[in-house]
Amino acid sequence: MSALKNLRIGVDVGGTNTDGVIIDPTRSGEADRGIIAWHKAPTTTDPSHGIADAITTMFQAASVDPLSIASVTIGTTHFVNAVVTRDATRLSRVAVLRLSGPFSKHAPPCVDWPSSLRNLILGHYALVKGGLEVDGELITDIKEDEIIEQCKIIKEKGIKNVVIIGVFSPIDTIERQEERAAEIVKKELKDVDVVLSKTVANLGFLERENAAILNASILSFARKTISSFQNPIKNLGLDCPVFITQNDGTILSGEAASRLPIRTFSSGPTNSMRGAAFLVGKQEKGEAMMVVDVGGTTTDVGLLLANGFPRQQAAYSELSGVRMNFSYPDVKSIGLGGGSLVRRIDGALKVGPESVGYKLPEKALVFGGDVPTATDYTVASSRDISIGDADKVRGKVSEDDIQAFRAETKRMLEQVIDTMKTSPEDLPVLLVGGGAVIAPDELKGASHVIKPEWSGVANAIGAAMARVSAVVDTVKSTEKKTEKEILAEIEEEAKQRTVDAGALAESVNIVEVETLPLPYISHKVRFIVRAAGDFDYSRSSDFARLAVPIDAGASPTDEATTETIESNQSAPSTSEEDIDYATSVDFNTYIPKVVSREWIISETDLQWITIGCYILGTGGGGSPYSTMLRVRGILRAGGKIRVVSPDDLKDDDRIGSGGGAGSPTVGIEKLSGDEMMHAQDHLYSLYPGGRPTHFIALEIGGSNGLQGLVLSASPNLNIPCVDGDWMGRAYPTKWQTTPVVFGEREIVFAPVCVADGNGNILYMPTATSDLKVEQVIRSALTQMGSHVGCADGPVTGAETRRWAVEHTLSLSWRIGREVARARKENRIDNVAEAIINAVGGPDTGRVLFKGKIVGVERKLWMGHIYGEVIIEASDTSYTGKIKIPFKNENIAAIRLHEGQESKTGEEKNEDVLAIVPDLISVIDSQNGEAIGTPEYRYGLLVLVVGITASERWTSKKGIEIGGPKSFGLEHLEYKPLGRFVKPVSVIDEYDGKTSV
The missing domain is CATH 3.40.50 (Rossmann fold)
Structure with missing residues (x-):
């Protein structure tokens, strides 16, 4: 009779150690959690040897029948390490x-x-x-x-x-x-x-x-590596599938992982989180938990959500300088581990970030070395720990230093836990990893601290108990079916994909749903649905047959092909273009290049302006990232971008304008071609007044804030860009601009030309109103791909001086400079205050709130995204909750009272912290970057900044066009947040000074 296949093996092949565990999941409710055997040993050069040693050792220790093994699941850092180390022998x-x-x-x-x-x-x-x-x-x-x-x-x-x-x-x-x-x-x-x-x-x-x-x-390397993983499984006589863990804590078949190795890049921290959750079991079921994985060099902290999956990074992840958008856990690391150096610097005891790492057994005092480490201080402070020779430590560290060590490690852990929390309430903290002994038993912000048994191999446990999942991310039309009906269909599709991936059908459920209506697009909604379930072991044989073919003699340490090595030999290890121009300069001495009252934009200037533009976008305008890349390309190709002050314009100068119009979702997928320039060229081929002498951005907020730089530097124009724009922010409609506020012309935005970049161009020489121009363009958008380039007929230099919101490129530059400075000097905690100082100080702006997003609602109406985001205080300086209603851009920041429903119409003027036309920006508290309304996600840590609007907007007509009533908030009145302070022109400040 064949043995019952009821045991699971988990192996985590790390850079330092290979951990293994054998679990009987049918006994997970028992005291030993069903753990039959475990193993930890240094990782071998050939990982297959380490895997074989781990499994063999556990089999011998627990007398396990190989025929009882249902699956082997492996977590590995090998693929991500190949990229991080730029290993030419492993990259093709x-x-x-x-x-x-x-x-x-x-x-x-x-x-x-x-x-x-x-x-x-x-x-x-x-x-x-x-x-x-x-x-x-x-x-x-x-x-x-x-x-x-x-x-x-x-x-x-x-x-x-x-x-x-x-x-x-x-x-x-x-x-x-x-x-x-x-x-x-x-x-x-x-x-x-x-x-x-x-x-x-x-x-x-x-x-x-x-x-x-x-x-x-890494495909070729991945195949060899996974084949080598399968070798010991085959040699040990195991007739079971081999899985690889992926970034979200679920499994891939060996065959799937050999095709999509990138999905395994961050499985290590995820495995630890999932393993920790398994170890505490039903005790914490249905509750979010913070998992703190203390290693030899770093501590990785992540939030395991109530659905059992790690919280994912909001929009983008970055690996080795490469920006990506695949699923990646939100993990924060600090330089604290068992091998962290402990020393006094300027009288204060400091722990880490330097570490002896894997040399702990030879360097630490407790093992006879001469380097004081966190492990040494932990041993010295506790009589219950038996690590090395404790007597070698005692007497070498003072009691004062021991107390200071305890206080410092406690402070470091409490700070990172607070950063990662999604609400002010305390929540369970699970301590895992080999270095967990250095952590205290009580931490502020923790409802209780748990150090589960077997936590040292939590990553292998997480691998063994990983689930199966699938995601559907698609855009659907709601014209013929309701959003609810479509969502039900997509949920069924996600469930079926999960079953196809190996899940037991009755165990599959929906764990994540997000719906994002697309602005300016009729009846279109983006749906993101994730389903997950337990592996169906009755189908194990199906997946065992999907093994990767084992290449004869293949090893993950094989040399790469000659062509790859040659490519690497010609590749420079460093390059000037790899410099982070936003933070690499000396902030105290950097001077922008201004010659004869023309500001010549550098890459540093561009990076700062980009950061500032998105913050001034007040949640809208679209990310300026791809436009920044285009401007950067112009500079690196030898192009020259010039900016002039509106104060220096002549009365008869002709100031052109334009930018992109359409859905930000389209903008992140259908990257710009030449539609902006097509619109400009066509307009001026028909316009009798001649080509422009200067260019001004339609809006400074978001991507369009940089379009002025793109167009003015194009060979077709090659003219200066004006340091200003027609909004001073981002607004959702073209008629919400200062030329319309002034009303000196019957119509400003005609003639107008729009182009879709694919050969379709619309020219509108006249119109009855600027509102009608807006309506026609919005109607055309649907048939022109939902994103177009616009060109507006020029206005005079005299009109520009009266109408423009002045010096907004300078303002963006100053905001971006302060964000970059805060990053470089590790002052992100105070970045909101630094932004306020950049825009004119406390008289003109204010930090409105600091907290975490706890709710987001969106709906599409008349082409625009309406919704609101709820933010709950997470900083001791703030209490309660606020809501920010938005129509593409943020409209107001309104305090909510306890028990108050967050429905529009219930607000009172005294609860308004800020309201349009004043600017309300939501900023990521982790890096100081703006967060656009499409990027609002539950759990994001944010800062809310308010900035007083330009005096161009505070007239009666300005408030009528850009104030609360224009957004449907008829019951609220505009009250200025502060006093407007005109931005200081970079040109005025630096003209004639020496540039560096």
Whole structure:
């Protein structure tokens, strides 16, 4: 009779140790949690040896029958380490084919990568026809002959890994452009690996492409590594599937992991979190928990949500300088571990961040070494710990230092726990990891501190008990079905995908749902749904057959191909373009280049302006990131970007304007081509008054704040950009601008020209009102891909001096400079106050609130996103909750009273902290960056800053057009937050001074 397959093996192959555990999940409710055996040993050069040793040792210790093993699940850092270390023997060159038509040309693949990694991996790229609009319509169909031509080039270059990425491919279920292109590539090249971007990550073109390229670069290494993992399983006679853990705490089959190794990049911290939750069991069921994993060098802290999954990073993740958008746990690390150095600096006892790391057994006092470590102080402060020779420590550290050590480690842990919490209430804190002994038994912010038994191998336990999950991220039309009906269908699809991935059908449930209506697009909603369930072990044999073919003699330490090594040899290890220009300068001596009252923009200036533009966007305007990349490309290509003060304009100068209009969701996927310039060129080919002499941004807030720099520096114009704009922020409509407020012309924004970048151009020479211009453009948007470039007829220099919100590029620059300075000087805790100082001090701005997002609601009406975000205080200086209603941009910040419903219409004037036209910006408290309304997520730690509006907006008509009543808040009155302080012009301050 065959043995009952009821045991699970979990192995975590870390950079320092390989941990293993054997668990009987049917006994998880017992005192020993069903743990039959465990093992911890240093990681071997060939990980297969360490895996074999771990399993063999546990089998011998517990007399386990190999036939009783139902599964082996492995967590590994090998793939992510290959990228982090730029290991040329493990990374292959990649070719990229973009199915994008005329779009994305100004942001080529790997444009935002560190040059050493880009030069190592990117072997070739091409933009070919293809791509979809957000509604599923074709931008263009793919052309087989174009792809065949690129295949010839790829073959000549000897590249064996190809990424195919199409615009809006994650929602492409009908045209199947990526799949069809892949079939052509495989037919032409035969022995290549092809990665489809839609299988790697979700919406967000650049970030998805980045993830797909990294995934492709490690495919060969991943296959060898996973094959080597399977060797010991086979040799030990185990007839069971081998799984690899992925970033969200769930499992991939070995076959799936060999195709998508990038999904395993951050499985280590996740395994520890899931393992910790398993160890405490039903005691904490249904409650969020903080998991603190104390290692030898660092402490990793993450929040395990009530649904059993780690909280994920909000929008983007970054690895080794590469920005991506695949699922990644939100983990914060501090330099505290068992090997942390302990010493006095300037009279104060300091713990870490330096560490002896894996040399702890030879360096620490307790083991006969001469370096005082956190482990030594822990041993000295407790008579109950038997580590090494405790007598070698006692007498070498003073009682005062021991008490100071306790206080400092407690402070460090309490601070990081408070940072990661999502509400002021205390919650359980689980301490795991080999260094957990250095942590105290009580911590502020913790309802109780738990140090579960077997916590030293929590990562292996998490691997063994990992679940199965699947995510559906798509855009659907609500024209014929209700949002509720569509959501029900998508939830069923997510459940079925989870079952297909190996889950037991009756155990699958929905663990995460998010709906995001798309602005300016009729009846379109983005749905993100995650389902999860337990593995169906009755189907183990199906997954055992999906093993990766074991290459004869293959080893993850094999040398790379000659072509890869040659690529690495030619790649520089460092490059000037890899410098973080936002923080690399000396803030006390940096002087922007201003010559004869023209400000010549540098990369440092650009980085600061970008940060400031998004903060001034008050939640809207779209992220300026991709536009920043385009401006940076102009500078690196030798282009010159000039900015002049509105004060210096001549009366008869002609000031052009324009920018992008449409949905930010479209903007993150269909990256700009030449639609902005097409609109400008067409307008001035028809406009009788001549081309402009200067350019001014329509709005400083968000992406359009940088469009003025793009257009003014284009070869077609090559004119200065004015230090100002028509909003001083971002507003949702074109008529909410200062030229309309002044009302000196019957109509300002006609003639107007809009272009979609795909050959469709609309010219409107006259209109009855600026409102009508807005309405026509919004109507055309749906048929023009929901994103267009706009060109507005010029106004005079005299009009610009009267109408413009002045010096807003300077203001963005000053805000960005203070955010960058706070980062460099580790003063992010005070970044909100620094921003207020940058805009004119406490008279003109105020920190309104500090807290965590605890609720977000959104709905689409008349093309705009309406909603509100609820923020709960997390800082001792603030109490209660506030709500921020928004219409694309934030409208107001309103205090909520206990028990008060957050419904529009119930607010009172005395509860209003700030309201339009004053600016309300929500800022990420972790890095000082603005958070746009599409990025609002539960649990984000935020700062809310209020800035008094420009005097251009505080007239009666200004308040009528840009105040509360224009947003439907008829019951509220505008009361200025403070006194407007005119931004100091960079040109006025630095003209003629020496630039560095």
